[in-house]
Amino acid sequence: MIDQFERLPGIGPRTAQRLALHLLRQPEEQIHAFADALLAARSQVGQCKRCFHLSAEPLCEICLNETRRNGQLCVVADSRDLLALERTREFKGSYHVLGGLISPMDGVGPDLLHVQSLVQRVDSEEISEVILALTPSVEGDTTSLYLARLLRPFSPVSRIAYGLPVGSELEYADEVTLARALEGRRRMD
Amino acid sequence: MIDQFERLPGIGPRTAQRLALHLLRQPEEQIHAFADALLAARSQVGQCKRCFHLSAEPLCEICLNETRRNGQLCVVADSRDLLALERTREFKGSYHVLGGLISPMDGVGPDLLHVQSLVQRVDSEEISEVILALTPSVEGDTTSLYLARLLRPFSPVSRIAYGLPVGSELEYADEVTLARALEGRRRMD
Incomplete structure (x- = not known):
């Protein structure tokens, strides 16, 4: 059990031992419930067939929510990024999860990502x-430029802003970020 | 000497001791040169009378450089921010150093900053x-909104981009930054 915990990201030998000993002190049904939850999640959670977000149903909750079909489609690399955007409560549209980023160095081309289905959605949905x-x-950047060229015939394409994070000091910003912030400046009207 | 070093920001007792002992091992003329440099800097470095950047001359090097009068005027809070922008080598215009930010909590109003001289420059320079x-x-944000309203009659006003810093992970961005990045998205044409 300790070995299995240690294989999880961010869990070292001591934490693994602490977690395992904690579980051993629990009633037996608690351990069964934990094991069942692991197996159930693994067997039930798949991908939404429209947006490829993690989902136990054929369509995820966001895709099933009619009010979120407001015409805005947000493209993210994976479900963790989708969840981060959901936490802001700012975005009210729907998503498309690519499943990664284009990376010639790692041999990842557009064909290994959910790009074809994205083009079909932008072409067929409103x-x-x-x-x-x-x-x-x-x-x-590579993926953004590739997708912008591909999707522009069907819809306007924008990308989120790159610049100074809120609460940061200009003085301590790295030069590339500062150059991007300068380049991406916006007119105040 | 150790006491004096310890008063400097980011220098603790051990570093102060190390620096002082190092200086004591140097030839006497080296210590004189150091002391003279401190006194000379204090007595000679003032502010550029046009942009208020630190300068030993009445006008700083940037203001004296004719090629930098390209019509772009970048407003910063202090000289450290100016130096950070200079390190990017992206900005080729001139600067105006406010000397701080508007902060009603600390009793800092526009009259305590170099705002009047900024308006005059924007009005009189091209x-x-x-x-x-x-x-x-x-x-x-307060200062930006205040200055934008004040300067718009004389010139277009823009502000640098706030969003994800380069090299960061979307997943780990705080919610306010992510919301700003979403709000500040730009059309890709």
Whole structure:
């Protein structure tokens, strides 16, 4: 049991031992419930067939929610990024999960990602704006530029802002971020 | 000497002791040169009378450089922010150093900052764009909105982008930054 806990990300030998000893002190049905939850999650959680977010049902809750079909489609690399955006409570549209980023170095081309289905959605659904919310890295930039070129015939495409994070000091910002913030400046009207 | 070093920001008792002992091992003329440099800097470095950047001359090097009068005027809170922007090598215009940010909590109003001289410059110099490069905080936002309203009759006003810093992970961005990045998204054309 300790070995299994240690294989989890961010859990070292001592935490693994603490978790295992804690479970051993619980009633036996608690351990059964834990094991069942693991097996159930593994067997039941698949992907939403429309947006590829994690979902136990064929369509995820966001895709089933009619009020979220407001014409905005936000493209993210994976479900963790989707959940981060959901926490902001700012975005009211629907999502499309790519399943990764284009990375020629790692041999990941657009064909390994949910790109074809994205084009089909933007072509067939009533989309007024595609918002690319990809990480500010070489892979994120490559993927954003690729998708923008691909999707522009069907819909306006925008990308989230890169610049100074809120609460940061200009003085301590790295040069690339500061250059991006300068380049991405916005007119105040 | 140890006491004096300890008063400097980021220098603790052990570092102060190390620096002082190092200086004691140097030839006497080295200590004289150090002391002279301190006194000379204090007596000679003042403010550029046009942009209020630190300068030993009446006008700083940037203000004296004719090629930097390209119509872009970047407004910063202090000289450290100016130096951070200079390190990016992206900005080729001139600057105006406010000397702080508006902060009603601390009793700092526009009259305590170099705001009047900024308006005069924007009115009298040939300025095609004022770029506000203030920190993303309550004070920075207040000051940006105040200056934008004040300067718009004379020149277009823009502000640097707030969003995800380069190299960061979307997943780990705080909610306010992510909301700002979403709100500040840009059309990809």
